[in-house]
Amino acid sequence: MRSLEIHSQAARRVGGNRTYAIVGVVASGNLEVLLERVLDGTACEVIIKTPVEGFEEIWRAVVADFIERYSPGGLKISLNDLGARPDTVSLRLAQGVRLMESGE
Amino acid sequence: MKNSLTESDQSSWYEATARQRVDGLLDPGSFKEFVEPTARQISPHLHLFDLPEAFDDGIVVGWGTMKGREILIAAQEGRFMGGTFGEVHGGKLVGLLRFAARSRSAPRAVLMLLDTGGVRLQEANAGELAVSEIIRAILEARAGGVAVIALIGGRAGAFGGGGIMAACCSRIVVSEHGRLGVTGPEVIETNRGVEEFDSRNRPLVWQVTGGKTRRLLGGADAYAADNIKSFRDAAIRLLDKAPNFDLPTMELEQERLARRLKQFGECDSTTAIWQKMNIAERDRIAELSDAEFDRLAQLQAEANHDAR
Amino acid sequence: MTLDELLGKLFPAGHESHVDEAGILSGTGLYGEDRVAAVLGVVNQAPLGIEGALALSGCVLQVIRQSPRQPIVVLLDGQSQRMRRRDEMLGLNEYLAHLTKCFVLARQRGHRTVGVMFGTIAAGAFISTGLAQDLLVAVAGANPQVMDMPSIARVTKLPREKLDALSKTTPVFAPGLNHAMPIGAVVEIWEGQGIATKLAAALQEPAGRPDRRDQLGLERKGRLKAAEIAQRVEKEADAYAAIVAKT
Numbered sequence: 001m002r003s004l005e006i007h008s009q010a011a012r013r014v015g016g017n018r019t020y021a022i023v024g025v026v027a028s029g030n031l032e033v034l035l036e037r038v039l040d041g042t043a044c045e046v047i048i049k050t051p052v053e054g055f056e057e058i059w060r061a062v063v064a065d066f067i068e069r070y071s072p073g074g075l076k077i078s079l080n081d082l083g084a085r086p087d088t089v090s091l092r093l094a095q096g097v098r099l100m101e102s103g104e
Numbered sequence: 105m106k107n108s109l110t111e112s113d114q115s116s117w118y119e120a121t122a123r124q125r126v127d128g129l130l131d132p133g134s135f136k137e138f139v140e141p142t143a144r145q146i147s148p149h150l151h152l153f154d155l156p157e158a159f160d161d162g163i164v165v166g167w168g169t170m171k172g173r174e175i176l177i178a179a180q181e182g183r184f185m186g187g188t189f190g191e192v193h194g195g196k197l198v199g200l201l202r203f204a205a206r207s208r209s210a211p212r213a214v215l216m217l218l219d220t221g222g223v224r225l226q227e228a229n230a231g232e233l234a235v236s237e238i239i240r241a242i243l244e245a246r247a248g249g250v251a252v253i254a255l256i257g258g259r260a261g262a263f264g265g266g267g268i269m270a271a272c273c274s275r276i277v278v279s280e281h282g283r284l285g286v287t288g289p290e291v292i293e294t295n296r297g298v299e300e301f302d303s304r305n306r307p308l309v310w311q312v313t314g315g316k317t318r319r320l321l322g323g324a325d326a327y328a329a330d331n332i333k334s335f336r337d338a339a340i341r342l343l344d345k346a347p348n349f350d351l352p353t354m355e356l357e358q359e360r361l362a363r364r365l366k367q368f369g370e371c372d373s374t375t376a377i378w379q380k381m382n383i384a385e386r387d388r389i390a391e392l393s394d395a396e397f398d399r400l401a402q403l404q405a406e407a408n409h410d411a412r
Numbered sequence: 413m414t415l416d417e418l419l420g421k422l423f424p425a426g427h428e429s430h431v432d433e434a435g436i437l438s439g440t441g442l443y444g445e446d447r448v449a450a451v452l453g454v455v456n457q458a459p460l461g462i463e464g465a466l467a468l469s470g471c472v473l474q475v476i477r478q479s480p481r482q483p484i485v486v487l488l489d490g491q492s493q494r495m496r497r498r499d500e501m502l503g504l505n506e507y508l509a510h511l512t513k514c515f516v517l518a519r520q521r522g523h524r525t526v527g528v529m530f531g532t533i534a535a536g537a538f539i540s541t542g543l544a545q546d547l548l549v550a551v552a553g554a555n556p557q558v559m560d561m562p563s564i565a566r567v568t569k570l571p572r573e574k575l576d577a578l579s580k581t582t583p584v585f586a587p588g589l590n591h592a593m594p595i596g597a598v599v600e601i602w603e604g605q606g607i608a609t610k611l612a613a614a615l616q617e618p619a620g621r622p623d624r625r626d627q628l629g630l631e632r633k634g635r636l637k638a639a640e641i642a643q644r645v646e647k648e649a650d651a652y653a654a655i656v657a658k659t
Contacts, residue, residue: 001154022141025121026158027183034141034159051156080156138648139641148637149584153570165645167652174656176649191584195638198626199645206646209653225568228558228585229595230635232535233625236543237642240623243516262505268539271509286504286536287495294566301497312501323503351476354517357510358473361466361503368502369462377501 004048010073021099024092031081035096042073050081113333117257118281122179128332130168137166161192165200174211182219182260190224194234201241213251222264235265251346256282274346277338278315278324285313311374322406329394347410356411434464444612450475453487460537461494465507472514483524483615489531508540515544524619529554557587594634596625
């Protein structure tokens with residue numbers, strides 16, 4: 001299993017008042033994303049666990065793109081990946097942020 | 105707290121995740137999860153096999169309301185490690201059922217959304233014990249008047265210890281997709297050859313273990329279409345029809361199972377069984393629509409009983 | 413140990429029993445000071461199929477009906493459930509569940525039940541027999557398992573050598589008594605002289621006690637999380653019940 005941690009800053013804090021959200025499933029070609037509103041200010045963290053070797057640059061690119069588009073400030077985001085493709089990863093991250101903002 | 109994307113009543117049960125099924129069944133906003141994923145109570149064993157973990161170890165347990173009725177609910181994620189029972193996964197279900205059995209403030213019904221291939225082999229001994237502990241807790245709860253309803257319609261079905269567990273519940277709801285059994289077709293084929301069971305013959309797999317067969321034989325008490333509303337309606341109808349777990353019920357079940365063996369023990373196919381049951385549609389059970397099949401099942405004496 | 417040897421050791425004062433063609437054992441044995449226990453079991457390394465399960469559950473129900481509070485000793489030298497398409501088609505899961513339920517019903521109604529393994533018992537057969545008793549013990553030859561190692565290797569797609577090595581560091585998956593003990597499945601091993609005395613003492617304990625096997629697994633360090641997780645769920649449920657009660 002490989003682990004990758006990315007610490008960054010977003011442009012703004014995520015809206016809504018949910019404390020956490022979870023999307024996806026740890027199944028082949030899929031991943032599970034847990035988002036927790038636990039960081040101060042606009043800090044964000046993405047912690048990736050994956051059994052797939054290599055692809056560090058792709059992970060970093062996908063995460064950078066996500067932070068740019070969705071501004072997940074204040075969120076610690078933990079991923080359990082099982083070989084998801086980059087577009088699936090992007091989808092789950094976006095779904096997660098939308099849930100955090102949805103205020104339910 | 106709702107934690108999945110919007111589910112409608114018509115959403116496929118088969119395609120839904122465990123969390124989506126829970127959200128779809130329960131009244132909006134009513135769900136309180138116990139040992140949430142943020143607690144990160146993951147499997148302590150999967151890392152030994154270099155396998156990924158799930159934050160909830162593949163099962164969601166908690167309390168909510170369904171059409172205003174207080175219920176406890178457990179939902180297995182069939183797509184994580186085949187929905188198998190591991191140490192933590194099993195422990196969550198043990199705790200929920202022990203609470204149901206012990207507490208006078210607990211809801212009087214538990215919905216078990218089973219979607220499992222059985223015991224997780226990487227944690228085989230812990231999983232097998234958990235299955236036994238869960239079954240004891242189910243029967244304790246039933247002895248105290250709690251209804252335990254199994255809902256089966258997912259990818260993994262309910263196999264191995266899960267198949268035995270399902271039949272220890274007060275009532276069982278199945279859909280066409282759902283399968284119920286003990287030894288899976290692939291394992292039978294590996295152990296006894298392809299002539300015994302060709303596990304790649306999908307129609308055969310469904311004839312032997314599928315929801316329609318189970319319902320007609322009396323191995324399930326209600327049939328649902330593959331959507332959340334249908335499962336909810338079936339569960340609600342069964343909530344107040346749970347047989348007592350006592351000697352009279354077990355005597356009735358002994359008679360029912362003896363009768364099944366006597367009447368159908370020589371049959372070599374389900375078609376032969378449906379023939380003995382005088383079912384005119386015996387050659388096209390798989391093709392019947394949900395509504396047609398449900399009506400057919402309601403008419404069979406074998407299928408409708410209180411002996412579970 | 414053969415069945416006859418075991419019966420002689422457990423019931424030196426006398427016993428009589430019969431084994432049917434499905435490998436189902438039924439009879440009685442004398443223990444303690446002239447008390448009678450029902451003796452049931454799955455023997456002759458028989459797989460447990462629908463006929464055998466039905467016969468055995470019928471025996472359990474007969475004890476409940478005819479002999480209130482009579483203890484039941486369940487001897488086990490079987491294998492797994494019978495693996496046949498026909499058994500699955502006819503609902504083997506219900507027959508094994510029914511057998512499990514009958515044993516648990518007996519315990520709930522005051523019949524003390526003790527399982528004694530002296531051979532293999534596995535998977536669905538294990539759940540519906542050995543694991544359904546008040547007390548499960550092992551004597552020489554016992555081999556409890558969920559699944560045999562070659563099958564585990566096949567299903568998990570792991571090399572056998574790796575599994576063998578792993579099984580030396582954790583009791584959580586491999587077959588055998590040396591793992592079934594620390595995880596809490598098997599409470600004791602009975603050896604040597606005095607097996608009859610141990611049985612007599614075990615049969616006089618109360619029936620239907622709460623399930624402590626997860627606690628035992630914790631004490632023996634074979635299952636470090638099971639008891640804790642179950643307790644945690646119960647605690648959170650109790651706390652939530654208090655909130656619900658106020659609203």
